[in-house]
Amino acid sequence: MQASDRFNINSQLEHLQAKYVGTGHADMNRFEWAVNIQRDSYAAYIGHYPLLSYFSIAENESIGRQRYTFMQKMLLPCGLPPEREED
């Protein structure tokens, strides 16, 4: 990076993006990205009422229960993180 770039908006862009949960970076691995995808998906299911009601009919659960289950699943959506290979 040139000295002049250091202070303009482009360098700040990544910093700005990093403030949001769910954004990624070059060192992200498959697991981290997948976790974000899963959480976003569950958030979307919970957030869109028609989707939620669709799932609850399919699962034969009440809507509240379904919402609760989705929220619980957001905790560890993909299971425990894998062991780091390099460690």
Added chain:
Amino acid sequence: MSSNDDEIRKTQEDRKKMEQELASLTALTFDTDLYGASDRSSYLTSIPASEDAENLEADNEFSRRLPSYTGPKSIMREIPSAENDAGDSSLPQSRRIIDREDDYRKRRLNQILSPDRHDPFAAGEKTPDPSVRTYAEIMRDEALKREFDETKRAIAKKKKEEEENAKAAPEKNQSQSQSQQVNNQQKRRNRWDQSQDEGGANAKKAKTSDWDAPESMTPGRWDATPTPGRVIDATPGRRNRWDETPTPGRLVDSDATPGGVTPGATPGATAWDATPKLPGMATPTPKRQRSRWDETPATMGSATPLPGATPAAGYTPGVTPVGGVELATPTPGALQGSFTPEQYNLLRWERDIEERNRPLTDEELDAMFPQEGYKVLDPPASYVPIRTPARKLLATPTPLGTPLYQIPEENRGQQYDVPKEAPGGLPFMKPEDYQYFGALLNEENEEELSPDEQKERKIMKLLLKVKNGTPPQRKTALRQLTDKAREFGAGPLFNRILPLLMQPTLEDQERHLLVKVIDRVLYKLDELVRPYVHKILVVIEPLLIDEDYYARVEGREIISNLSKAAGLATMIAAMRPDIDNIDEYVRNTTARAFSVVASALGIPALLPFLKAVCQSKKSWQARHTGIKIVQQIAILIGCAVLPHLRSLVEIIEHGLNDENQKVRTITALSLAALAEAAAPYGIESFDSVLKPLWKGIRQHRGKVLAAFLKAIGFIIPLMEALYASYYTKEVMLILIREFQSPDEEMKKIVLKVVKQCVSTEGVEAEYIRTDILPEFFRNFWVRRMALDRRNYKQLVETTVEIANKVGVADIVGRIVEDLKDESEPYRRMVMETIEKVVTNLGSSDIDARLEELLIDGILYAFQEQTSDDANVMLNGFGAVVNSLGQRVKPYLPQICGTIKWRLNNKSAKVRQQAADLISRIAVVMKQCHEEQLMGHLGVVLYEYLGEEYPEVLGSILGALKSIVNVIGMTKMTPPIKDLLPRLTPILKNRHEKVQENCIDLVGRIADRGAEFVPAREWMRICFELLEMLKAHKKGIRRATVNTFGYIAKAIGPQDVLATLLNNLKVQERQNRVCTTVAIAIVAETCSPFTVLPALMNEYRVPELNVQNGVLKSLSFLFEYIGEMGKDYIYAVTPLLEDALMDRDLVHRQTAASAVKHMALGVAGLGCEDALVHLLNYVWPNIFETSPHVINAVMEAIEGMRVALGSAVVLNYCLQGLFHPARKVREVYWKIYNSLYIGAQDALVAAYPSLEDEHNNVYSRSELMMFI
């Protein structure tokens, strides 16, 4: 000859008489912008033949007044004269801080950097090091000082009494009273809450009593001169030292031990022996009685190894211990003591003269004379060379005192004028820097130095680079200082930095940089700063009262960081002794610093301490400062005092009944500050002080009363209506009594309190009308009030506030007669008040009779004005006429008559005002259906278009514009077809005001009445307009670009477009940019299809500027036309394809931004195919590194996200998110992130399905469900 002179004089007198007659006839004035703000009577009517008169100017104070910074006259007079001596009076205005400081602020230089303090936190139970001072020692010193001061005061008082009893010499008395008068006059107006009386009285004492007068209590007299080297000041300094009591901590009472260890301790060399420059002096100088002579050396003395002590510095202390020698040897290291540049210049000049007049050496004589025929004689035994010692003593500023003058050793190899070049790429050193950085100039072998000395050298180098270096040097040095702060250690760092900040010749920029160093270093050192807190405060506190806002903010920031680093306990320990310091300056700055500490560490933490201080029994100074801290806290943190309001009020409330008058005053002022900060809440916290306040106003007089009234003025607005009304009536009696006070400060406060009381809800209009108004107008609405700017403003504000309560008619009725007063400033004040009142409240209350008086008065005041820079009369006239509306109709002929007559006036200013007045009242004239009159005025204005003063011409154009706006194009006289051709040449005028008004008028005509003018005329105007795109003012450029649009609409785009496209070839960037905007506007107003073909054709011109211009126009075009773009997107796609593949970066950048605007415009309109095609061309550019290009590309991709949906762009992204090359991944994740932030929800449907890994489930099974 003499008869000739007589004749000339007579002619001149005649001419003057004639001019006076003329002036009385027409009341003419001159354009103050052109001729400066003086009338012509002060001009010379002839050029003097002799040179006698030339010196008269030198003493003219106005000519000397510096343009922006002002300071006390004494300083202004002093400094230029010093520079004149040095022969460089042509220097630009000084940027040194000291030059703009007043006497009070200069007292910062009296402070000394005390030795390090004991840090009980770090030391634990250990006995404090003897080199540092403990809290107990400091408090003891302070107590001693106070006692000493009181004793001196008592002695002085006694002396004075004796004297008064003894002598009855009237003339002496007279002179004494005169001196007191002078002192009183010099009082600064806005610092009235400080101990002025005391200062004045003491100054007098100092003059009448003899040498043992209390020196330290005469602020602003000797202490005011900050340059310690000045010869004239030597007397007081000497006097001061003699009477000094040997304080216990004092190292060597040198006077008591003449010829002792101190080499310079000869009794005569008073200045010299006070400087503690004994090499190897380990014990720091303890705090001494303040005197100017002590301060400089003491600042550097305690910790720095002295330049004189280093062996290469040019002299050996034992051999030539006397000051004069040092002055003569110009090695920088020897320039001890603090040197001002003036002194340095004097010294240089002196050396130069000596160099030229030096006695010839034998060799030189040998070279000059023939070898034979001459004989060298021995000088007679009685011969003593005369080296004009008297001249030397007078000419050289000898700060060191020269009782034993010795002939300096000559050093022929010396470079006299050029300062020694700094080794190792160090920045240039100013003469006054030598005393701090001189050691750097000695080429020593760094390896031979001890590690400590090396560290010192390193710090000095870095500091010098920060202070005088180029920006890159400065930056790296600052970084190094910060990074290595802990390695260097707090002691060495601050011992170097702080003396620099005390340097009397410091400039703003340098101070800013050094303060920045402190700030950075503080952050790194953290708790290590504790022993240095007081030293730092001594140099930083003065920033808190600097007149520069940014300096104050900087000071606050440092103190706030300092208190966070050092902790509350250390801060209190460091500042407690200063709270009852005998010097008011120290107490004032300490109070301010304490308020910063409170805001940094929280008020609750400081409350117990404040409480104790405010109740101090020991001294009133402590109570005063404590209460002042509360005031400063309120001022500093504003409404954040609310949670602690009650405790703060409780802490200070007893001060209202204090035995000391100053404490009572400051308490009232603090309450005022608290109430102001808390407004509109918190009245319940003030319950306990209401009674003493209202009781107090009946008991006190003068300043205390003023302070009490001020507090009441701020508390009343917090009250409920009922109470407010009751308390207002209580205080009003006193206020009305004080209406008559001759004291200016009291007047201002009374006005302010009246304003505050009147604006409260509970105060009835009737009460104001009967009880307040008569006295108010009788005492305040007098001519004298208009003369002082601040009185003037306050009175206008208060009157407007009263009018808000009692209505227009009452107020205007009372002052309307004064519009015909003979004093012009007074008339102006009346006019301003009427303007504000009428604008606020309208004029429906004004009856027919008053209306007549008002218009009559306004006309009179408008016509009689001679100087009106702030346009008060004009604004007033405009406001009243606009407010009266149709009721002005009967007066309009008269007003227009005045305007017409004044348009014909000789003075430019008068003409300009007349024209401005037309533009203000045009709307009202239309309301009154005076179209014929307006037409007439239009013709008159048209005739004056030949005006030569640009300001006036601008106003005339503005007036024409307002008339055209109001009566429309068709009814305009003169007809548009005559008017516009007259405007075309005026477009060439380069004056900003003319340009702006002219282009507005032309644009207006092009917009509304283009058909009245032949197309050829419009084309001619187009060419003129191109030039206007160069204007500096954005408003002009915008109006020009818009006018292109109107003209293109009127005469068709072809010709205009051809002109504009040709203009793309010009070199100037601003011109081209404006042209592209104009093309885009033409395209927008005349539909894009009329413009696009020609525009795209122009892209074939093989010239970078033109092609970029076309692309830019396209970009603007698609930005302006928005949705309409869907019809043209397919047409321009091939062009954009080409541009996006061009080698030139700017092509791709501009094309990308065109794509962005296009995509955003056509989102959702079914142009996806073209957009995907374009995205394929944009995408390869994501790896660009140039900031502008990458910015444009990213924005284009964002635009695509909007138009194509995030799923499409995500698919482009997926290929690179886990690319093996990190550079690639970084870019792709950046795009992914902006996509994610822009449309997170939409991505859920588009995420790829990932395969599960052993324990981890990545698939989204929910999406597989279906019913």
